[in-house]
Amino acid sequence: MSMLKFLGKRLALSLLALFGLSILIFIIARVLPGDPARMALSPRAPDWAVERLREQMGFDKPIYAQYYFWISNAFRGDLGDSLYTRRAVVEDIKQFLPATVELALFAAIIMAVVGILLGALAGRYKNTWLDNGVRSLAYVGVCTPAFVFGLVFILLFSYTLRILPTGGRMTFGMPRPSPITGLLSLDALITGNFAALGDILKHLLLPALSLALGGMGQESRLTRASISDNLRKEYIASARGFAIPNWLVTLKFLLKPSLIPTVSILGLDIAVLFSNAFLVELVFNWPGFSKYGINAMLRKDLNALSAVVLILGVVFVIANILVDVTVAWLDPRIRLGVERQK
DSSP states (O other): OOOHHHHHHHHHHHHHHHHHHHHHHHHHHSSSOHHHHHHHOOOTTTHHHHHHHHHHHHTTHHHHHHHHHHHHHHTTTTBOOTTSSSBBHHHHHHHHHHHHHHHHHHHHHHHHHHHHHHHHHHTTTTTHHHHHHHHHHHHHHHHSSSHHHHHHHHIIIIIIIIOSSSSSSSSSSSSSOOOSSSSSHHHHHHHHHHHHHOOOOOOOOHHHHHHHHHHEEEEEHHHHHHHHHTTTSSSHHHHHHOOOOOOOOOOOIIIHHHHHHHHHHHHHHHHHHHHHHHHHHHHHOOOOOHHHHHHHHHHHHHHHHHHHHHHHHHHHHHHHHHHHHHHHHHHHHHHHHHOOOO
C-alpha cells in the first residue's frame, strides 16, 4: 500500500468520524434542557412569538428531519443562523475563527520550539541542575490549567509591572492593518505596518504563553526521555567512535529519531490548543472563536454550537493526518513499511 493510498484510507476514516461526530453533537445539543427559541427571545416573550421562531428554525419537526435539513445545508456551506448574533453562522466563523487560529499558531510555535529545546538540553545533560530545573518546570506546566497561568501573568506583568496589556488584540484607537488574511500579525507584516505589528505581538504574548505552557511541559518531558534512551544506543556510541563532533552527533543522529514520540503527541497538543483556548480567551477578553463557542453554549445557540464542535473535530482530524505524515518522514522504517505493504 503506497503512502497515497494510506493517506486516502486515513482521510476516509476521518470523514466517517466527522459524520458520526455531527450526529452526536446534533442530538446532544437538542436533548439538553432549555428552549432555544425562548432563550433567544427572552423569558417574557409571548408564546405565539416563541412558537413562530420555533417553526422558523425547524424545531417543531422530528429530530431526524432536523438533522437531514441541517446536514444537507451544511454540505452547501450553510450552517444556519445564530440565535446569539442574529447572523449566518458562516459569517460568524469568518469573523471569529482567525483570532483563535492566530492565538493557537503562536502558542504552538512557543510550545514546539521551547519544549523541544528544553527537553533536548535536559536529556543531553541528564541528572544535572539543568535537567532538574526543566523537569520541575514541566511538572508545573502539565499540572496547572492554562487560565491559571493567564491570571498570574495578568497580575504580574499587567497590574504589577505594567509592561504588557491585559487583553484584546490591539490597543484601543490604534489603526488596524488592512484585512488580508484575518491574522492581524500577518496582515501587519504584509503591509509593512511595524508599529501595529509590535502592538499586536505585545497583546499576543501573554495569552499565547498561557496556552502553550501545558503542552510545552509535555513536549519537554517526552523529548528528554527519548533522548536519554537513545543516548545509550549502539549507533550513538559508533558515531562517537568515529570521532564525529558531539554537536553533529546530536543534530544528525540523535535528535531526529528522538523527535518521533514528541511529534506524535505534538500534533494532538496543537489541536488541543483550540479546546483549551475557551477559558484563556475569556481571561484575556480575546475576541476569538472559542469565546464565541462559550456564548453559544450559554445561550443554547444550536446552530453555532454544532458548528463550533464540528470545526474542532476537523482540527483534530487534520492534526492526526499531519502527525502520520511527519512521523513517516522522520522514521524511514515506517515509510518503507507503508510502501511495501500489499
